[in-house]
Amino acid sequence: MQAEIITIGDEILIGQIVDTNSQFIGQQLNKIGVSVYQITSIQDDEQHILNALKEAQDRVGIVIITGGLGPTKDDITKKAIAKFFNDNKLIEYPEVIAHIKGLFQKINHPFKEIQRYQAQLPSKATLLMNNFGTAPGMWFYENKTVFVSLPGVPYEMKGLITHKVLPKIQQQFKLPFIIHKTIMTYGAGESSIAERIEEFENNLPSYIKLAYLPSFGKVRLRLSAKGEDKEILETEINEKVAEIYQLLPEIITGLDDDSSLEKRIGELLQKKNKTISTAESLTGGQISANLVSVPGASTYYKGGFVTYSAETKINLLGVSAETIKKYSVVSKEVALEMAKGVKAKLQTNYAIAVTGNAGPTTDLTDKSVGIVYIAVISDDKEIVEEFNFGQPREKVINRTVSKALEIVYKELVL
Template sequence: MMNQQIYASIITIGDELLIGQTIDTNSAWMAQELNKIGVWVKRRVAVGDKREDIWQALDEESEHAQIILLTGGLGPTADDITKPLLCDYFGGKMIMDENVLQHVTAIFRKLNRPMIDRNIKQAEVPDVCTVLMNKRGTAPGMLFRKGNCIYVSMPGVPHEMKGLMQDKVLPLLQKDFHLPFILHRTLLTAGVGESFLADKINEWEIALPAHIKLAYLPNYGMVRLRLTSTGNDEKKLSQELDEQFTELQQQVAEHMVINEDITLEEALGKLLLSKNQTMATAESCSGGYIAHLLTSIPGSSVYFKGTVVAYAYDVKEDVLGVNHETLEVKGAVSEETVREMLTGLLNTTTADYGIATSGVMGPGGGTTDKPVGTVWVAVGTREKAIAKKLYFRFDRLKNIELTAAHAMLLLYRFIKGDNLN
């Protein structure tokens, strides 16, 4: 049987999404998980807590997709209108679900908190839905069928939504639909622009089979290249994709950093583990952000020793041993300072490698010779170190993120033995 291409639409609900108070991470995660099982997300729509807007979104998305996933609006307060709206939309009436009520009651008993009417109403559901028990919260998921479409409503709390998707929704979709295989291969390049890469591999890209597509995913000095193939024969697809991916790696060999679809912090951790070596960080302008990224990886305690957030001059001097004269003459944002920070870090810890950062993140603090976005990074060992001056032109948060990314990339390439001149 030929597998049909199945499309999904994701509707995220809440005024907080439209005014930017809450960043929508749900739809990105859901799209990734759907793609893994062979479902393409055709559209992502955000609507506010307005009945007619949600109703219209349901009507419109059912014209584009067979699967409509909704998150948000299932809480116990007056602005959570999704559940009664869905009851009307699918022509049902609200009933008390005893299993959900028992679940909600057990949660409040465990927390030793009293239940009020609003909490009890969480167990009310439309009688035309299939209830999806939410093990991680009080608001159940709800599944509806209408025409050729499946509609699933889930809480907007990411932790609860992910639990429902993994435990209930994804297995159900795989059972309901004959899904094609969607396979990817991804690599990361650095130090080369998207346009240059496109010119370099243009002839190879044109010659790709019709069912294999190449995507360019640029991100400030780094470009991910992703090959995607869709079809019904997983083994054949995988073999073809591996062959093309091998050729792509050869095409961009001088610029390639990682031939896996993983983050820089994961790649750095894997490299350190493979060498049975460790690292630490001394962070000024990045304020511990590099350490945060590294420690977000499970098992990072094996290779990450820790960090010193040396923001002030006296911490740089007293903890890392930076010379007072260096700071006075050269300034905190200088090659000399980051080199001394790195030396002090490696003298203070047992780490094999280190990263040191110092810069001007903005919006203030810049000077004529050191404008906002100027960053010095040093990486290395006790025997050898290199320092590099970087320039970023964005706001404070983005400058911090870019400092972290480029610092980890610099250390990764240093450990690999790449030519960094």
């Protein structure tokens, strides 16, 4: 069973809002065995909506539409859907009107007649009561295709998907099982990993697929299995995960997003009963943010400093003015003094410090854009490394964060 998601709204097409609805719907459909064939974003135009519905009907068995169900003139989804189903009769649902009035009463807002339109649905629609907002969802079934129209407000859409839409889909169709396992790797590029596991990938059975999901400093390897017998699928995919562990033992941190570098670093620090602190320049606190994103980080992360200027490096971390004058703020020497300064001030076992030139200008240094120095020190070891992360600015910052965490992790697993 395949589905298509259609999001309606000019605000999506011009980048005014980000379409998070499709991401959530796709994730939830996948959990019940429905594959998303296509995601389409279209403008608030009746003919465009009609064309999209017809094309989707020719491709898939489930079409989920979000957006355009409000009471104002620019919300035309209901009108377009009624035209698509040749349904000119609207039915008013008293329970929806009562619900809307109840919501407005809670906020001391008067009920206006324009709101009555939201309680009127095409006669061919099955009402999907929206307990979180004013616009109900609609369910249609025609020519062996299910059409579901939902409000675009994310929390309203999520409530309807979870409590109304998914149960009805599971009742309507016999669905296969889809199982995913995602292996987290770090410190190796996509092409390097692909070369190492080429034979493994070539020998995968047809019902198991491997996807590479690269991002800064890491690659996620997602194994997906689809079939009728859940137990067999789980056994097979677990065996394949074990094979990848044997092929890439030194770069795997664990399974799924729950095995991020920052989480593994936290686990290792807790196991060793050690603490860590940070001193950041170009990254502006992002290393700190990553570390504290893990629940329980307060047991090992003592804090950090964002010292963006030479003055703050000197005044807060005790970096020598002479060192900066001789080597510039972007140097191994300054990175090391930053790490020593924060480690001493916060009395931690480990410290991370980063300084570099993210661009677009070089400011008070002769180092080119993209040059970064990362220092990681412990009670008995000092590491300072130089990197050239190129351009643009965002790439330099993100790669600095990833590489700093990678160096710490490698030291902790020794």
